[in-house]
Every structure is written in C-alpha cells, then in structure tokens.
Amino acid sequence: MGSRIFSPLVVAAIVFSSLAVWPATRAFAAPTSSAPAAATCASSVGPGIPHPAGLPAGVSGFHAQWYGQSGYPTLCPGERSTATVAYYNSGSLGWVRGRMGEVAYLGTWGPEPGQDRVTPLGGDGAAGSPATGWPRYNRIAMQPADYVGPGMVSWFQFTIQAPATAGYYRLYLRPLIEGATWLEDFGVFWLVTVLNPDGTRPAPPETGLGYNYQSVSTIRGTFNVHLIKERLSAVTVKTLTANVTACSNNCPAKPLDQYASENGAYAGMNGTYLCPPDYAQCAGKVNSYDYAVYNSNLRRWINYNALNAQNGGLFFNGAGTSAYRRTYVYYQNQTPITAAITNFPLLVQNGSVIDSTSEQNGSQLLKGTKGAIGVDGTYIYLAIVTNATVTDSAYVMQALGARDALNLDGGGTAAMWIGGSYKVGPGRLLPNAIVLTKP
Numbered sequence: 001m002g003s004r005i006f007s008p009l010v011v012a013a014i015v016f017s018s019l020a021v022w023p024a025t026r027a028f029a030a031p032t033s034s035a036p037a038a039a040t041c042a043s044s045v046g047p048g049i050p051h052p053a054g055l056p057a058g059v060s061g062f063h064a065q066w067y068g069q070s071g072y073p074t075l076c077p078g079e080r081s082t083a084t085v086a087y088y089n090s091g092s093l094g095w096v097r098g099r100m101g102e103v104a105y106l107g108t109w110g111p112e113p114g115q116d117r118v119t120p121l122g123g124d125g126a127a128g129s130p131a132t133g134w135p136r137y138n139r140i141a142m143q144p145a146d147y148v149g150p151g152m153v154s155w156f157q158f159t160i161q162a163p164a165t166a167g168y169y170r171l172y173l174r175p176l177i178e179g180a181t182w183l184e185d186f187g188v189f190w191l192v193t194v195l196n197p198d199g200t201r202p203a204p205p206e207t208g209l210g211y212n213y214q215s216v217s218t219i220r221g222t223f224n225v226h227l228i229k230e231r232l233s234a235v236t237v238k239t240l241t242a243n244v245t246a247c248s249n250n251c252p253a254k255p256l257d258q259y260a261s262e263n264g265a266y267a268g269m270n271g272t273y274l275c276p277p278d279y280a281q282c283a284g285k286v287n288s289y290d291y292a293v294y295n296s297n298l299r300r301w302i303n304y305n306a307l308n309a310q311n312g313g314l315f316f317n318g319a320g321t322s323a324y325r326r327t328y329v330y331y332q333n334q335t336p337i338t339a340a341i342t343n344f345p346l347l348v349q350n351g352s353v354i355d356s357t358s359e360q361n362g363s364q365l366l367k368g369t370k371g372a373i374g375v376d377g378t379y380i381y382l383a384i385v386t387n388a389t390v391t392d393s394a395y396v397m398q399a400l401g402a403r404d405a406l407n408l409d410g411g412g413t414a415a416m417w418i419g420g421s422y423k424v425g426p427g428r429l430l431p432n433a434i435v436l437t438k439p
Contacts, residue, residue, distance in 0.1 A: 041199040043079055046071030056090050057151055063091035064104070064175045064183040067153050074193040074201075075162035080132065083160055083190055087175050087183075088153045095148040100179040104148065106140040106156050109174040109185065110419020111210055114266050117420070120163045121171045121192060132159040140173055162194045166202040169194065172419070206231075211267075211418045216385075218395040225396060226416050226424050228267050228382040228436070232319040235436045237380060238263060238296040239271070239316075239339040242431050246303055251287040253429035256415040257422070263297070265435035267418040269382045270371055272343045273409045276428050292327065293432045294340035301340075302432075307331040312346025314373055314406045315339075321375040323349055323404035341406065341434060347372060347394035348405040357391055363411075364390040369424075370410040373434060374402025381405070382434065384414050384424050 051068040067086035075081055085106070089095060096102040113119040116138040123129020123137035135142050141156040148154040163169065169192045175183040195201060211228050240259055242252040253274075260268050272291040275282035282288075292306040292313070306327075307313070313327040316339040324330050325346045345356035357365070370393040374381040381402050385393040390407055397405035415425030415433075 041076035041195050041197060043073065043075045043081070043195075045073045045081065051086065051088070055088055058092050059090055060092050062093050062095075062177045062181055062183060064088065065090045066186040066188055069188065069190075072191040072193070073160065073162075074195060075160075076195050076199070077162055077164045077166065077197060080159050080161045081192075082157060084155055084157050085173070085188060086153050086155050089148050089150050092150055094150065095143050095154065095177065097143050097146045101177065102180070103178050104143040104154065104183075105135065105176055105178050106142075106158070106173045107176050107182070108138045108140065109172040110421055111266075112170040112172055112189070112419065115420025117266070119171055121160050121169055121190075122158060130161045132161050134158060139178075140171075160190065160192055162192060166194045166196045168192070168202065168205045211416075211423055213423075216396050216399050218392070218399045220392050220395050223388050223392060223396050224386045225400070226384040226386075227400065228269070228416065228418055229379055229400075230267075230436060231378060232321070232375065232380050233378075235380065235438065237316045237339045238265070238435050238437060239294050239341045240297060240433050240435060241293050241295045241302045243302060244295070244298060247431075248288050249285050251289075251431050253287045253431045255426050256417045256430060256433055257426065259430070259433040260417055260435050263435050263437060265437045267382070268433055268435035269373075269384065269417070270409050270413050270415045270425070270427060270430050271341055271432035271434055274413065274428070274431055276413065278412075278428075287429070287431045289431055291344075292340075292342045294337055296339045306342060311342040311344050312406055313340060313342035314346075314375065314404060321377070321404065323375075323406070325349055325354060339434075341373070341408075341432070343407050343409075345390065345407055346405070347390070347407050348374065348398050348402055351398070351403050353391075353394045353398050355391075360390055364407075367392070368411055369414045371408030371414055372397050372405050373408055374400065374405030376401050376403040380436070382416065382436075384410065384416050 048070050055065045065088040067088040069085040073081040095104040118127045118129045118137045122132040124134050125131035127137045129137040141158040143154045170189050172189040174185050215222050216225050272289045274289045275285045277286045292303045294301050309326050309328050311327050312325050315322045315337050317337050327342050367387050370385045370388050372383045372393050374397045385396050413428045415427040416423045
C-alpha cells in the first residue's frame, strides 16, 4: 500500500477484487500476529465493505467521503490485525502530508471511545494506550501519500491490538484536517471480537445500552425519549458543580461538554433547575439554584441546607443507590455517598409513580422538554423526554424500568452529551451537571 493514491475507477476495481477473493490485495490485509496465541484459538477477518456509488465531488473547502474498508477482525487475546479504510477527497482542496492545516488524519470518535479519547485497541503508548504505531493515542493514522488531490482516494492503514479480556470492542473514527476542521462523519467503526483463550466466542454483548432515541408507550400516551442507559457496575456516577461554595448571584456555569472533558467522562446531562440569565425574574440571582448537589470531586455538599421537606433526591454510593421523596430524611440519616442530586419532584419511588400534581408549578404542568434521572438497582437511566409534563415523564421513567427516578431541568437548559457529541443541546451554561465515567 505504502503511499499510493488512486483515481476512483482504479480504487473501485481494487475494492471489489479484494472483496471477491480474500485477501486479494495488500489494501485489505489479513491479520498479522504479534504474540503467539493458544493453538486452540484462531483469528479471522470478515469480508471487506465496498464503497457507495454516486459520490459528490468538488465541494468547496475540505471534504471527504468514505470509500470502503477492510472487514471486522476476530482475534485471540493480544493478537494484532492490520485495518484499512479509504476516503475519497470530495472537496476542492488537496490534502498535504506534513503541513498543519492541510494534512489528513483519522481521529478517534464517539461513541466508542469518544472524540479524541484513548482506546484499548491501539495508540502510541501514551495515556495508557497500547503501542501499535499510531501517530498519537487519539490519531489512528495519517494520510500515506504526500498529496491527495480533489477526486483522489487515500487509503489509511493502522494496526489494531486485541485486549487481553475477551469481548466485543468498537473503534469509531472520523477523518479530519489537523489544525483546521473535522471532515464528514459517516459513522465508520471497527467491530473487534476478542475470543476466549480456548477459541470460543465471548458471550453476546448486552443490547440496549448506551444512547438511543426511542418512543415509549405509557398510560398517558406515547413519548419520544433521548436515553442513556448503562450498568451501574460499569460506570462511575459523578454529580458536579461549577461553584465550590454556595452562590446566590452571577454563579459560575459552563457547558456540559466542559464538565465531561474536565472529568474524563464519556457521557452526561444537565442537572437541577437553575435561574437563567434570560429570565427577567432571575435578575439578582443569575445561575443560582435552590437545590442541594453533592460535588463528587470536592466530596462535599453545595447548598447543604436545601436538604429539606420539599425536594426529592437520588443518592449514590458507588453502584448502590437510594431515593428520598423528602430529602430531610437523608439529612437525618447521613449515610455515606459518592454522588447525589436533589430537585423537585421525585418522580418514581420503589417502582410506583408519585402523584405530585397538586404541588407542581405552572411550567411543570405544561408540555415541553423534561429531564430525569433514574435507577433500578442494575442500571442508570439519563432521560430527556419531549412534549411531556413532569407527570408524563414520571410514567415514562416507570415504563423504561426505573425503580426510582428524579425530575431534572429541561426546556432551554436540556443537554445530553455522549461519545464526543451532543444528542440534545448544548442548551444553557450549567451551574451543575451529572457525568458518567468508566471506573
């Protein structure tokens, strides 16, 4: 492969010939082993994926179109495989190797491992990544040719290493012009299956986790929901505040993705109700919030006195959880916690919807975008429900399976972020937020 580039017609011939007879060219090379595997464990690579037809060309600026890739590997623990992906330069500007602002790279992308995040499948040895010859731990490959002009195709090759633990791993990638711009995202990824040492396949991956957008049927109707669902045992829940002491006006606030990046998180959503700067009634108390939030990093409460008879709360101690409709009960008990957030109202407790209609204010009774967080002992649910009242969202959380659930802010504050990009928002700047990290 080296630094060759090809016209689309030549590339098409290469792609289809390599798909018809495996492996027919170096472009889709079979895996090469870097460490002896058990005799009973044998690797393989699936068929390549051909390019689409009818690609655009000459679009002003830097642009790229996915143009085919090698197949997904099945590897023994510790084994390596060479992967290849082609991108067609559909823009009007050439890609120039070694020139910042013009050189094309492949970067790590979301949802796994996330934008510019480290992955267990490869890297340069930095940030805990395996040393597989990548330019950097978050730059998978650089264009091999010195110049890739408009209408030309560049083949990027890189090495993947199987982790020691059997399972199913994904590497999402996206092309970029380093120092200038990310190029189009076509959802390109590699699915890497790592076999058990005896050569048997790992248990099928659990479905329904991560982010999805779904319709949820309840006795109050059907509602569309942005949902992040994860095993509590597989994540660390952090509740965070921008302020380090109680604040009543012009309180610090920041976007959700900043909370995530500062804490190495891969997902998160907005927190409590707040007093936003665009509300006239919030003059003199901008970005303040009347709810207690436990700052997981500081290991102490902000607005501790808001643990009261009005607000509900959801509390975490590692993977353990507890919920209180009236948080003064927690105030009296003071059990150990690692994260906690309060708001009004508690939506679901012990699997039953709480009827708080008579206590809700006018905006909570109106249909709109509503946020919620829930748990069931096994999973955590971060949800943003559209065109719903607060009571509607309680029934949605119950239908999703949450045993306990707490209302969160919504409307123009609603924000949900995962794997390097927003699914909802970014919304307003937030004085507090909830993020998920990997333990």
